Amino acid sequence: MAGRPRSFDRDEALAAAVEQFWRTGYDQTSIAMLTQAMGVTPPSLYAAFGDKDHLFDEASTRYFERTCEAVDAAAAQPTARAAIARMLDDTARAHTDTRTPLGCLMLTEPRLAPQREALRDRLARRIARGVAEGDLPSSVRPDELAAFLVAVMRGMSGCARDGGTTAEVLAIADTALAAVPRP
Amino acid sequence: MAGRPRSFDRDEALAAAVEQFWRTGYDQTSIAMLTQAMGVTPPSLYAAFGDKDHLFDEASTRYFERTCEAVDAAAAQPTARAAIARMLDDTARAHTDTRTPLGCLMLTEPRLAPQREALRDRLARRIARGVAEGDLPSSVRPDELAAFLVAVMRGMSGCARDGGTTAEVLAIADTALAAVPRP
DNA sequence: AGCATACCGTAGTGATCGCTATGGAATGTG
DNA sequence: CACATTCCATAGCGATCACTACGGTATGCT
Numbered sequence: 001m002a003g004r005p006r007s008f009d010r011d012e013a014l015a016a017a018v019e020q021f022w023r024t025g026y027d028q029t030s031i032a033m034l035t036q037a038m039g040v041t042p043p044s045l046y047a048a049f050g051d052k053d054h055l056f057d058e059a060s061t062r063y064f065e066r067t068c069e070a071v072d073a074a075a076a077q078p079t080a081r082a083a084i085a086r087m088l089d090d091t092a093r094a095h096t097d098t099r100t101p102l103g104c105l106m107l108t109e110p111r112l113a114p115q116r117e118a119l120r121d122r123l124a125r126r127i128a129r130g131v132a133e134g135d136l137p138s139s140v141r142p143d144e145l146a147a148f149l150v151a152v153m154r155g156m157s158g159c160a161r162d163g164g165t166t167a168e169v170l171a172i173a174d175t176a177l178a179a180v181p182r183p
Numbered sequence: 184m185a186g187r188p189r190s191f192d193r194d195e196a197l198a199a200a201v202e203q204f205w206r207t208g209y210d211q212t213s214i215a216m217l218t219q220a221m222g223v224t225p226p227s228l229y230a231a232f233g234d235k236d237h238l239f240d241e242a243s244t245r246y247f248e249r250t251c252e253a254v255d256a257a258a259a260q261p262t263a264r265a266a267i268a269r270m271l272d273d274t275a276r277a278h279t280d281t282r283t284p285l286g287c288l289m290l291t292e293p294r295l296a297p298q299r300e301a302l303r304d305r306l307a308r309r310i311a312r313g314v315a316e317g318d319l320p321s322s323v324r325p326d327e328l329a330a331f332l333v334a335v336m337r338g339m340s341g342c343a344r345d346g347g348t349t350a351e352v353l354a355i356a357d358t359a360l361a362a363v364p365r366p
Numbered sequence: 367a368g369c370a371t372a373c374c375g376t377a378g379t380g381a382t383c384g385c386t387a388t389g390g391a392a393t394g395t396g
Numbered sequence: 397c398a399c400a401t402t403c404c405a406t407a408g409c410g411a412t413c414a415c416t417a418c419g420g421t422a423t424g425c426t
Binding site for chain 1: 382387392394
Binding site: 027028107110113116117141144145147148150151152153154155156158159161162163164168171172174175176177178179181 | 210211290293296299300324327328330331333334335336337338339341342344345346347351354355357358359360361362364
């Protein structure tokens with residue numbers, strides 16, 4: 001009834017796929033690049049993950065979960081302003097970390113608009129809480145501020161892709177923080 | 184000595200190429216799409232523009248010139264702050280104009296990093312002038328503020344690509360303007 | 367008019383893409 | 397041990413890519 005078990009770790013292979021998609025994007029990542037990065041032959045890849053689209057979906061979902069964890073960690077800061085500052089700082093440092101690919105998969109990949117929207121909603125909720133608790137003035141429109149922050153993070157990601165240093169991207173984050181109103 | 188002249192207008196064909204690259208990006212734009220959009224057969228295209236890379240270089244150069252004109256027009260505003268406001272407003276409206284492709288070719292195309300840098304330098308010079316003239320506080324670092332603005336515009340472009348409305352993108356611009364210090 | 371030139375349209379080149387059919391090897395079960 | 401099942405490896409499928417070699421043909425110069 002049972003046959004030979006697969007000789008590679010599915011999670012490790014998926015992690016390698018995430019990194020490859022992250023590094024070169026969906027279009028520029030060929031199956032050959034994926035099989036080499038994952039240490040798996042094409043038939044094994046298709047048996048384990050379906051087609052390229054499905055593999056990307058699974059990879060981007062995993063990436064998105066990691067991103068959400070980071071956002072939630074930042075959101076745990078006592079004030080909304082501190083949460084935003086932490087998030088921008090994390091973004092700057094993570095996207096210029098030389099140990100990982102530059103930039104952000106989510107914010108540069110055209111097909112991940114729903115994830116960006118979900119991220120914006122999370123931000124908007126944290127900001128709304130900050131408004132309710134008096135961290136931010138009541139004139140703040142949570143969805144607008146969230147959209148601004150997503151735009152800034154996307155710009156930071158692009159700057160990192162273009163070779164911007166950690167200091168340069170951090171400066172963008174600092175400048176953006178000035179746009180967050182004080183109570 | 185002279186043979187048959189070409190039967191299409193080179194400038195019009197280049198304009199069509201600009202629009203096609205703008206709409207679908209470099210990678211996703213095939214020669215077949217270009218020939219159809221330009222109303223030109225492949226051999227004529229290669230005779231007139233060289234290969235695909237060279238055509239893209241020429242198209243992006245033309246696009247960049249238009250962008251520079253818009254930036255210079257905004258820079259003519261009396262104060263640096265007004266120039267920045269005008270530029271952000273232009274960006275929001277232009278990139279959500281339904282008569283043209285959504286988003287910005289320059290800010291979404293990976294290979295146009297030098298143009299982005301040139302744009303940032305132009306902005307930095309205008310900001311430096313504003314600092315010198317007292318429009319902005321002397322604490323402003325022109326290059327950092329310029330990098331921030333380029334990042335925001337890139338984020339606005341992406342938001343427009345994702346289907347963001349003019350109002351949404353304008354709201355991002357307004358929020359970003361709050362990050363520009365007052366004198 | 368007549369010639370030389372450079373156009374246009376078709377069709378096809380080699381390369382690469384995502385994806386899969388075919389075998390032989392390796393494992394778990396009876 | 398023998399069998400069933402699922403694995404891995406090679407090789408190749410059709411489709412599409414950027415790009416070009418051929419014809420016929422329309423133009424400008426003499």
